[in-house]
Structure formats: structure tokens, C-alpha cells
Amino acid sequence: MTTTPDKRSLSNDAVWLEPLQPDDSAGLFAAFDDERVWDGGWGGGPAARPDQPAGMRAVVDGLIAAGVAYAVRAAGSGDLVGTASLLDVDLTNERCMLGGAAYSPSVWGTPVNAATNLALLGHAFEDCEFGRVMLQTDLLNTRMQAAIEKMGASREGVLRRHKRRADGTFRDSAVFSILADEWPAVRERLSSRLAASAP
Secondary structure: OOOOOOOOOEEOOOEEEEEOOHHHHHHHHHHOOOHHHHHOOHHHOHHHOOOOHHHHHHHHHHHHHHEEEEEEEEOOOOOEEEEEEEEEEEOOOOEEEEEEEEEOHHHOOOOHHHHHHHHHHHHHHHHOOOOEEEEEEEOOOHHHHHHHHHOOOEEEEEEEEEEEOOOOOEEEEEEEEEEHHHHHHHHHHHHHHHHHHOO
16 A cells, blocks of 8 residues: 655665655755755756855755655765655556755765665665655756666656746656556666675
8 A cells, every 4th residue: 555755764885765855944054055956956957056044944954845755874884865755656557756866076976875775765665665766857957867867767758947046947857657566677777886886
């Protein structure tokens, strides 16, 4: 029976995920204090980037209100390095979305993104028993699209003029999905990537 994500802590060898809290605002500001995070359209794009730590509180409040948002911490150091969420939960149709994901450039190219996806998708498919998880990103965010495709999600298409950015322009969204019967292969791919990166 499909159930709602329950805000449990999630972890593996690379990351530790805890429900995002308002007090995480300062740490997330520090992690995302780089124009490259916002250039890909995250949070509404460059115009949404706060210029002071206090300004990140509204961003964090929005993430918490939108779904089950997690603070992503590096397992070794405990440093706050990103955030990701399970959103748009639809129990009747057994689906949700993995979204709101962004990471400090300091962990780009490391196992953090794959490890976070492994934890959240495992929770969605194995604990909550969803049949479908959608992922989407700004069409301009080629880095995130490549990461989504690399883990084995199927590209479904583009939603044109889909969401308004903070500067008033509209983004096109690239849409991907993973189905429950595809999850074992995706899980194996993500697990293999983590094993290959282990010291």
C-alpha cells in the first residue's frame, strides 16, 4: 500500500539526510553562495539568489512548505552540502517527484548526488511503494539533465513555458521518470557508482 514519505532520516556511506529545518538556512546559504548553483535555474534562477544569509530563510521555508525537504550532509564531515525533496505526492496514482535538488559546487563530481538519489528513491519505491517517481529540471540546466540520465531515468519530454523564474521569464522543464519495475536497475547503477568511488 502506497504511503506518504514520513520524514525519516536516511543515510548511506556517502550522505546523511535529515528533514530540512529553518535553522539550516545559514548553512545552506554558505553551501550555495556561488553563482553556478543559481545559473542552472534552481530556486527560480539567478534573480532569486539571496545576497545575505538571512535571505535564505525564505528559500528554506518555501522548500519545507512544498514537500518533504531534506538537508543533505556529507557522511564523513557532517557538512551541509545540499538539499533535495520528495514533492507532489499523489497516493491515489502512486506517484511523487524527486526535486528541489541542488548541491554546493564543492561536491559536484563526487558521489553526493548519486548517494542522495539512492537514498530518496529507495525511500520512495521501497518504503512508500510508489509506482512512479518524476524528476524535472530547467532545460538550461544541462548538468542536472546529464546526471538524471546517467542514473537511468527515462526522458519523457519538455514542458514548454512551464514555470516562472524569479526574473519574470518562463522556463521550459525537461521531464524524466523512473517506474517501480525500473528501480532495481537504477538502484544497481547508483550503487555501483558509489562502490566505484569508495576509497
